Amino acid sequence: MSVQALKKIKITEALNTNIWDVDSRPHITVDYEKCRKLCDKKICTLLCPAGCYTLSDDGILFSYEGCLECGTCRIVCPHEAVKWDYPLSGRGVQYRFG
Amino acid sequence: MGLNMIVAVKWVPNTQIVNIDPTTGTLIREGIPSIVNPHDLNAVELALRLKEKYGGTVTAISMAPPAARAGLEFIMGMGVDRAILITDKVFAGADTLATSYTLAKAIEKLKPYDLLIFGHETIDSSTAHIGAQVASWLKIPYIYYVIDTEYRDGYIFAKRRLEKKIEIYKLPIPCLIAVAMRSNEPRPIKLEYKLRVKLENPLEVWTNNELQLSRACIGLRGSPTRVEKAVPTPTIPRKKMKYEGQDVKEAVKWLVDKLLEEGLKII
Amino acid sequence: MLNIVGKFDVVVVGAGPAGSSAAYTLSKNGFKVVVIERGRTAGSKNLYGGRVYSKPLEEIYPEFKREAPIERWVKRERFSMMVGGELLTLEYYSRNSTSFTAYLSRLAGWMAQKAEEAGAIIVTDVRVDDLYTEDGIVKGIVSGGDVLKADVVVDAEGVNRLILERHGLVPKLLPRQVALGVKETIRLDKQKIEDRFGLLPEEGLAWFIIGNVTGGLPGGAFLYTNTTTVSLGMVVFLEEACKKVQKHVFDILEDLRTSQPFSDILKDGVLVEYGAHLTPEAGLDMAPKKLYTDGLLVVGDAAGFLLNLGYTVRGVDFAAYSGYLAAKTIIKAHSEGNFKAENLSVYQKLLEESFIIRELRRHRKIAKLLRSSELFTTYPEIFVDVARKLFNIEYTSPTLLQSIRESIKGKTSLLSLIVKMLSLVRAL
Ligand SMILES: Cc1cc2nc3c(=O)[nH]c(=O)nc-3n(C[C@H](O)[C@H](O)[C@H](O)COP(=O)(O)OP(=O)(O)OC[C@H]3O[C@@H](n4cnc5c(N)ncnc54)[C@H](O)[C@@H]3O)c2cc1C
Ligand SMILES: Cc1cc2nc3c(=O)[nH]c(=O)nc-3n(C[C@H](O)[C@H](O)[C@H](O)COP(=O)(O)OP(=O)(O)OC[C@H]3O[C@@H](n4cnc5c(N)ncnc54)[C@H](O)[C@@H]3O)c2cc1C
Ligand code: SF4
Ligand code: SF4
Numbered sequence: 043m044s045v046q047a048l049k050k051i052k053i054t055e056a057l058n059t060n061i062w063d064v065d066s067r068p069h070i071t072v073d074y075e076k077c078r079k080l081c082d083k084k085i086c087t088l089l090c091p092a093g094c095y096t097l098s099d100d101g102i103l104f105s106y107e108g109c110l111e112c113g114t115c116r117i118v119c120p121h122e123a124v125k126w127d128y129p130l131s132g133r134g135v136q137y138r139f140g
Numbered sequence: 141m142g143l144n145m146i147v148a149v150k151w152v153p154n155t156q157i158v159n160i161d162p163t164t165g166t167l168i169r170e171g172i173p174s175i176v177n178p179h180d181l182n183a184v185e186l187a188l189r190l191k192e193k194y195g196g197t198v199t200a201i202s203m204a205p206p207a208a209r210a211g212l213e214f215i216m217g218m219g220v221d222r223a224i225l226i227t228d229k230v231f232a233g234a235d236t237l238a239t240s241y242t243l244a245k246a247i248e249k250l251k252p253y254d255l256l257i258f259g260h261e262t263i264d265s266s267t268a269h270i271g272a273q274v275a276s277w278l279k280i281p282y283i284y285y286v287i288d289t290e291y292r293d294g295y296i297f298a299k300r301r302l303e304k305k306i307e308i309y310k311l312p313i314p315c316l317i318a319v320a321m322r323s324n325e326p327r328p329i330k331l332e333y334k335l336r337v338k339l340e341n342p343l344e345v346w347t348n349n350e351l352q353l354s355r356a357c358i359g360l361r362g363s364p365t366r367v368e369k370a371v372p373t374p375t376i377p378r379k380k381m382k383y384e385g386q387d388v389k390e391a392v393k394w395l396v397d398k399l400l401e402e403g404l405k406i407i
Numbered sequence: 408m409l410n411i412v413g414k415f416d417v418v419v420v421g422a423g424p425a426g427s428s429a430a431y432t433l434s435k436n437g438f439k440v441v442v443i444e445r446g447r448t449a450g451s452k453n454l455y456g457g458r459v460y461s462k463p464l465e466e467i468y469p470e471f472k473r474e475a476p477i478e479r480w481v482k483r484e485r486f487s488m489m490v491g492g493e494l495l496t497l498e499y500y501s502r503n504s505t506s507f508t509a510y511l512s513r514l515a516g517w518m519a520q521k522a523e524e525a526g527a528i529i530v531t532d533v534r535v536d537d538l539y540t541e542d543g544i545v546k547g548i549v550s551g552g553d554v555l556k557a558d559v560v561v562d563a564e565g566v567n568r569l570i571l572e573r574h575g576l577v578p579k580l581l582p583r584q585v586a587l588g589v590k591e592t593i594r595l596d597k598q599k600i601e602d603r604f605g606l607l608p609e610e611g612l613a614w615f616i617i618g619n620v621t622g623g624l625p626g627g628a629f630l631y632t633n634t635t636t637v638s639l640g641m642v643v644f645l646e647e648a649c650k651k652v653q654k655h656v657f658d659i660l661e662d663l664r665t666s667q668p669f670s671d672i673l674k675d676g677v678l679v680e681y682g683a684h685l686t687p688e689a690g691l692d693m694a695p696k697k698l699y700t701d702g703l704l705v706v707g708d709a710a711g712f713l714l715n716l717g718y719t720v721r722g723v724d725f726a727a728y729s730g731y732l733a734a735k736t737i738i739k740a741h742s743e744g745n746f747k748a749e750n751l752s753v754y755q756k757l758l759e760e761s762f763i764i765r766e767l768r769r770h771r772k773i774a775k776l777l778r779s780s781e782l783f784t785t786y787p788e789i790f791v792d793v794a795r796k797l798f799n800i801e802y803t804s805p806t807l808l809q810s811i812r813e814s815i816k817g818k819t820s821l822l823s824l825i826v827k828m829l830s831l832v833r834a835l
Contacts, residue, residue, distance in 0.1 A: 056678060061172060066322075091587065128445050136154075136451045137452065137453065138679075139679065140454040330551055331443070335555070
């Protein structure tokens with residue numbers, strides 16, 4: 043992905059520059075019911091740096107594949123809707139530079 | 141008694157990265173780690189499940205450069221009993237023929253074995269030839285697309301998933317199966333096993349000193365395949381259409397319509 | 408049923424700077440140590456900004472300067488306030504340097520390798536799930552169903568500290584205790600880096616930027632030069648971000664990268680990595696009530712040992728040094744025959760005597776000031792405005808005081824500006 047001056051890139055393009063070994067089992071799960079019923083701000087959609095949380099109809103769509111394992115969603119979710127752990131077996135993002 | 145199994149795993153570049161240098165147009169490969177071919181982990185998983193069910197041993201072999209040690213240590217962390225790295229400069233540059241020959245000869249040294257378990261194909265070359273070729277060298281029956289296996293009365297009953305049905309084949313041992321992709325989800329690495337790997341350093345390394353294969357049959361010299369010409373696949377110009385609405389259902393319908401216009405057929 | 412799989416003198420959780428430095432020091436002193444790291448390799452899960460202070464590391468690793476994967480020695484320090492495309496910059500250049508830029512993945516990898524060479528066992532790909540206790544005394548760790556026993560556990564699991572939380576040793580992490588960092592690593596020709604930043608070969612730049620660089624969120628942006636890459640990123644305080652964020656954090660960073668002057672400086676760059684990580688921001692206020700209990704020591708980010716002064720961040724050296732002190736504690740406790748809390752309390756003492764707690768205490772107030780929205784928005788606006796008036800001369804040249812008076816009109820009073828600035832200077 044070439045970073046041209048002034049051209050903004052999409053988050054998926056940025057994530058694509060990383061090395062991944064994505065597990066077939068998710069390491070994070072989200073209780074969508076809580077998102078739909080309890081949460082109006084849905085702060086995770088703006089603060090998850092990997093864009094794993096997206097708005098859908100009245101709720102949330104979560105995909106763990108691009109997760110950078112930062113832990114933000116676990117901490118900012120006001121409704122404890124996020125069940126969070128690190129991936130197993132060294133899977134997930136593989137930083138080369140860090 | 142149990143089953144003595146050999147699993148073949150390949151060490152492949154992690155091709156999930158698409159980082160292109162804009163000036164040269166080439167893939168940036170710096171620091172890109174290799175991994176165990178993901179489909180081979182499904183083979184390892186099936187082997188471990190069979191071991192749990194019937195007893196026996198699981199030996200992993202890989203023909204690869206020395207760095208593949210890390211990959212074999214990884215699958216030993218899943219619970220494989222023994223791992224052999226076949227590595228020697230003289231094996232380099234092998235096509236599928238030379239690769240399968242070398243693997244077959246190594247496997248012969250591991251006799252007696254009951255079941256050879258292969259991945260379906262690799263993510264870096266994906267010919268899906270190696271399993272069949274190894275079985276041919278060893279003159280044993282083989283079957284692909286296996287999702288599960290039973291072992292009864294000295295026979296392997298291999299369950300094979302096809303498009304619309306499941307077939308069960310009865311094979312005499314020894315035989316070879318290639319495991320269907322995405323079946324047998326690999327188990328996580330276990331502390332106990334990974335620790336043992338670190339403490340006991342059990343990995344075996346075989347060079348051609350051990351195998352004593354003729355140089356004419358291995359490596360680049362033993363590889364009759366010649367790449368005549370590489371034809372780049374035609375790039376289809378992008379139409380750059382964009383759905384402007386908000387509604388997801390509408391968007392899907394719009395997309396399907398566009399694809400139908402392009403000649404896609406729904407069957 | 409838990410499966411006991413071995414016994415070591417010390418188990419270290421996490422092969423970051425803190426864990427590996429503890430393991431290295433212990434192994435060198437003859438202890439049987441195992442480090443358990445969840446990543447594929449030591450370093451593969453670590454991410455930070457870009458610059459490390461060298462002295463504490465040289466004390467731990469005698470061959471540090473010769474062997475460590477150092478990118479550039481930081482000789483240029485830059486601090487800017489940015490409003491729109493206007494920057495007011497303070498720059499310090501010195502031929503002496505006490506810090507260097509490095510990739511944390513490689514630096515952490517190097518430290519783990521040193522520990523391994525000294526005799527430690529590094530087990531990667533394995534996640535620790537919990538502490539293993541007998542009668543309330545920590546006696547090892549649990550992973551999957553496996554228990555690895557040890558006389559002492561060093562918890563170096565980093566900022567998220569799930570294990571400590573799970574074990575009830577710290578309360579759940581709160582947004583106000585952490586900041587979120589996001590970073591792009593951008594490949595750029597070595598020559599271009601040196602030309603564009605005015606650097607000689609092997610010289611590095613560390614640059615902090617505040618102002619309208621973080622989408623109105625309290626925090627700041629940073630830029631570090633490595634040999635052939637530039638790291639551009641930002642850190643935002645999570646509690647304030649929760650309240651004020653309007654735009655996706657990645658898009659805020661992209662706004663910065665594609666705005667002047669960064670778009671020009673980074674022209675022809677190639678993005679090679681994008682990452683994110685949390686960083687502790689509450690220092691001593693988020694430390695576990697006790698940094699040690701029977702059989703357990705807490706080091707590095709897990710203990711909250713990080714100093715963010717607004718113009719620089721010190722985490723790696725704090726982490727490594729706390730690991731080193733934990734190792735010293737264990738060596739001493741071993742000579743006394745047991746690893747009960749009373750013997751491990753030496754750790755607290757060593758920390759207090761070291762720069763770690765002294766620095767954290769000295770700068771305790773800064774954390775609060777750094778989040779005040781004036782610092783991130785109002786002040787940069789005022790200062791940049793003053794600079795504009797002073798330097799953009801057409802016919803008349805205004806006096807400094809005139810410019811300041813005009814610039815602060817409606818925003819704050821001169822007095823309150825002076826008071827705030829003084830308190831900031833005092834806190835620093
Ligand atoms: C035309 C052509 C030319 C080539 N030229 C070269 C060359 O010059 N240099 C070069 O290095 N490579 C070359 N290759 C690649 C090389 O042939 C293959 O990497 C190798 O033979 C394995 O084939 P595959 O990856 O398609 O395996 P597949 O047949 O797709 O693999 C099936 C299964 O076989 C097993 N397996 C495959 N390879 C190994 C292995 N090495 N060790 C253990 N188990 C294994 C695994 O279980 C795997 O899942 C060439 C390939 C082709 C098609
Ligand atoms: C955006 C940002 C910018 C920063 N900039 C700087 C800077 O410029 N200079 C500086 O000095 N510091 C900086 N820091 C701080 C610095 O990165 C940290 O303070 C430092 O890395 C802490 O080291 P540590 O060993 O305590 O933790 P970490 O580096 O986080 O290491 C913890 C290790 O434990 C492993 N682990 C975690 N949980 C488990 C588990 N359950 N089982 C097994 N392993 C586990 C992790 O994979 C990781 O390898 C920055 C931080 C951030 C986020
Ligand atoms: S913040 Fe929590 S509850 Fe709200 S949408 Fe996100 S995950 Fe759901
Ligand atoms: S851990 Fe970080 S990157 Fe992963 S989903 Fe949560 S916020 Fe996003």
